[in-house]
Amino acid sequence: MRDTFSDKLVEIASEDSTVMLLSGDHGYGLFNSLREAKPAQFINMGVAEQNMVGVAAGLSRVGFKPIVYGLSAFIPIRVLEQIKLDVCHDNLPVIFIGDGAGFVYSHLGTSHQSTEDIAATRAIPNLIILSPGDRFELERCFQLAYDSSLPVYLRLGKADRGDIHSKDLNFDIGDLLTLKYSLGPRRVSIVATGSMLKMASRLCEHFPNLGLVSVPSLKPINANQACKLFHDNDCLITLEEHSIYGGLGSIFCEMSSEFSDIEIFKIGVQDRFSEHCGTYEYLLQEHKIDFKSLKNEIGKII
Amino acid sequence: MTSSIKNLVPKKIRKNILDMAFNGSTVHIGCALCLVEIFCVIYRNHLRYDFGNPNDPKRDYLILSKGHGVMAQYACMKELGWLKESDLLNYFSDGTKLKGLSDSRVDGLEVTSGSLGHGLSVGVGIAFGNKIKNTDQKTFIIVGDGELNEGSCWEAIQFAGHHALSNICMIIDKNNFQAMDETSKIINQENLAAQIEAFNFNVFEVDGHDENALDDAMNNLLFHKNNKPGCIVASTIKGKGIQFMENKNDWHYLRLDQSLYEQALLELES
Numbered sequence: 131m132r133d134t135f136s137d138k139l140v141e142i143a144s145e146d147s148t149v150m151l152l153s154g155d156h157g158y159g160l161f162n163s164l165r166e167a168k169p170a171q172f173i174n175m176g177v178a179e180q181n182m183v184g185v186a187a188g189l190s191r192v193g194f195k196p197i198v199y200g201l202s203a204f205i206p207i208r209v210l211e212q213i214k215l216d217v218c219h220d221n222l223p224v225i226f227i228g229d230g231a232g233f234v235y236s237h238l239g240t241s242h243q244s245t246e247d248i249a250a251t252r253a254i255p256n257l258i259i260l261s262p263g264d265r266f267e268l269e270r271c272f273q274l275a276y277d278s279s280l281p282v283y284l285r286l287g288k289a290d291r292g293d294i295h296s297k298d299l300n301f302d303i304g305d306l307l308t309l310k311y312s313l314g315p316r317r318v319s320i321v322a323t324g325s326m327l328k329m330a331s332r333l334c335e336h337f338p339n340l341g342l343v344s345v346p347s348l349k350p351i352n353a354n355q356a357c358k359l360f361h362d363n364d365c366l367i368t369l370e371e372h373s374i375y376g377g378l379g380s381i382f383c384e385m386s387s388e389f390s391d392i393e394i395f396k397i398g399v400q401d402r403f404s405e406h407c408g409t410y411e412y413l414l415q416e417h418k419i420d421f422k423s424l425k426n427e428i429g430k431i432i
Numbered sequence: 433m434t435s436s437i438k439n440l441v442p443k444k445i446r447k448n449i450l451d452m453a454f455n456g457s458t459v460h461i462g463c464a465l466c467l468v469e470i471f472c473v474i475y476r477n478h479l480r481y482d483f484g485n486p487n488d489p490k491r492d493y494l495i496l497s498k499g500h501g502v503m504a505q506y507a508c509m510k511e512l513g514w515l516k517e518s519d520l521l522n523y524f525s526d527g528t529k530l531k532g533l534s535d536s537r538v539d540g541l542e543v544t545s546g547s548l549g550h551g552l553s554v555g556v557g558i559a560f561g562n563k564i565k566n567t568d569q570k571t572f573i574i575v576g577d578g579e580l581n582e583g584s585c586w587e588a589i590q591f592a593g594h595h596a597l598s599n600i601c602m603i604i605d606k607n608n609f610q611a612m613d614e615t616s617k618i619i620n621q622e623n624l625a626a627q628i629e630a631f632n633f634n635v636f637e638v639d640g641h642d643e644n645a646l647d648d649a650m651n652n653l654l655f656h657k658n659n660k661p662g663c664i665v666a667s668t669i670k671g672k673g674i675q676f677m678e679n680k681n682d683w684h685y686l687r688l689d690q691s692l693y694e695q696a697l698l699e700l701e702s
Contacts (some may be wrong), residue, residue: 170564180586181553188557191542192565212584213548216554219544220536 131289134265136163138272139197143168147364148193149276152186154200157229170414179204183212183224183345190222195276200212201235202228202244204253206283211322213281218256230324231261231287232371233404245375252349253282258303259349261285265326267346269309273345274303274310276414285348287371288410293332294344300373302317303323304352310334312341312363318432319343322369323378326419329371333424337432345378351385360390367395367431374398397424439511440472442643446673446700448507448520454693458532462671462683466607466640466682467574470666471508473646474572478601478654479544486514486540491560492569495542497551498576498605499534505541506530514540520655549582551575552602556588559597559661571604578610581619592661593632600661601653602633603641607670609681625665633663638665674699 142162143149144357151164155177161179163173179200186196198205205228206213217224228247235242251257258280262268277283294309299308309331312319319341322330327344334340343359345351359366366386368379379396386392399417406416414420417426445468453461474494482488486509496505506523515530522528525685529538533546537589542558545551553676555573562569579585592600606624608615625635634656636649653662670684671677676694688696 175591176587176592178587180549180584180590184553184584184588185557185560185591188559189553189561191554191558192561194561194564200522205597210552212550215544215547216550 131265131268131286132160135272135286136160138269138358140164140167140294142160142272142276143171146195147171149197150189151197151199152182154182154198154204160268176404177288179209180212181206183209186217186224186421187212187216187220188221190217190224195223195279197225197227199227199229201242202231202247202285203242207247210250213251213257214254218254218281219279221256224281225275226281226283228283229286231285233286233410233417239407240403242297243404245371245373246327246376247285248348248372248378249428252376256281257349258282258347260346261286261287261324261348262326262346263294263344264291264293266297266299267344270299270301270344271346278303281406285324289332291325291328294327294342301346303347304350305345305347306352306355306359307340307344307346308359309344309390310340313339316365316432317363318343318365318366319363320369320428321345321359321378321382322383323348325371326369327417329421329424332421337428340428348378348381351381353385356385356393357380357389360386360392365393365395365431366429367397369419369424370398374403397427399404400402433497436511436539437476440476440508442468442472442673443700444511445504445507447697448504448510450674450688450693450696450700452503452506452523453521457687458503458524458677459685459687460500460503460532461686461688462677462681463498463676464507464612465503465672465677466668466670467501467529467605468604468672469641469643469646470574470605470668471504473643473650475508476514478645478650479542479572479578483512486606486680489571493542493555493557493571495551495571496534497543497545497555497573498548498579499543499545499551501574501576501605502532502534502541512540518593521595545632548579551586552585552588556592556597556600557571559592559600560595560625563595563599564598570599570601573600574606575602577604577608577615577621577624578604578618580604580621580624581610583607587609589628589631590634596632597661598656602630602661602663604663605666605668606665607668609670609679609684613681628663628665632660634658636662637665637667640668641672647681
């Protein structure tokens, strides 16, 4: 996914000289191609995230299309007020890339982990939130973010989980991607976003009757498609590498409360910080969203 | 409606501020009164803009980062013809557009501020963009001395210095007070000019109510050739022009009743 990100960035920046990548001194190695191809369109803003977002807002006022890159623990969390006030209030065309979302930085602890960013950004008006699950979704999300000319938060989680899709995608902002319908008799589907899409796909192999839906666009979500999903299923299981408060699970519970009485199980990170150091896989176990824990949990549900 | 930069004179602007403050029963009166000469000099002599279109893309930018001084800017915008008499008369009425803090959705105001430490970075971004585009557009940014408590201001200052944004004129409204007390008692800024200078700025220290001194400082900053951003540390008096408000920090939050309003008008005339 990181190569896809870099390639897409270079493609967009090469076609549009107003695209400016601003980094808060993060992204080691990630911007080598851009810096080689378009050195003037890469600016290391230093370790000064608040100013980076304010400057991005200023640049967009005079015709630039800034892409603000940081780790999701900092972009958007550290600069939430700048995103709200400097960018979203004026609906400016700024893309925020929050990389390493979830437990990617498993060895580094809470400062670099982010499981609250969707909840925190969702309530900001005008902000689109995209959360791709593989490199095909990423490429499409990046293009949609650029084409929208609106404020977008592009959440990037664990990048090496492998592909789900097999070809270029053409979805729109808000679309739900049904990858597999539940075979019933009790119709249960997993609804997953970001890094948990691959996990959901593995779970579907284990439980072949499960349906699978990818949610690369967390805000907005196409309400008609959500209604159809509620109609076509008896039960949904949401799966995300994010708090169960305010993320994908909450979004679907909120929507179902308006449109449906479908049963929804929210699986994600409980209301706690990580306790221990360890690999990414270890931390998924600690938070009970590793394959084995999920297999047990979902086995109970279905 | 008569609109002319000739009306951008301190007494007229202060009268507009008092009218708005009384009509809307607002706070932040002292915070606006100290900005009057700064705004008058910028609008009258330095800022390039289109009278008919505050959003002209070729304009110079004037950014009020200390958004709570916004009545001073409204008062000028009324004289420029960008606001109507009724806007002042109905200030703070239900359903009206002018808020108590700078709001970018009002034509003529560039940023939404009031939460402090935002406007400076946005202004620096505008200046940075204009430098990349190689335009001759300037960016004036008015910052409060209390606002400089915010770390984001210093992020912006170090960035502007590093990138030699000589198209910036940052004016620090140094009235020596902030909301709750004297600035020196909260976060002391004894050597403010030297601090800013150390970030690679050209700095002038002037009396912020001396229009000629402000004028000279802006001329010097904007025509200098040494490729540094400019800063004017403008010593001002919070509540300037109304004796019973001058250096009385309660006028950050006090409101005018009928008798105080009349007394203020009398003082302004005397």
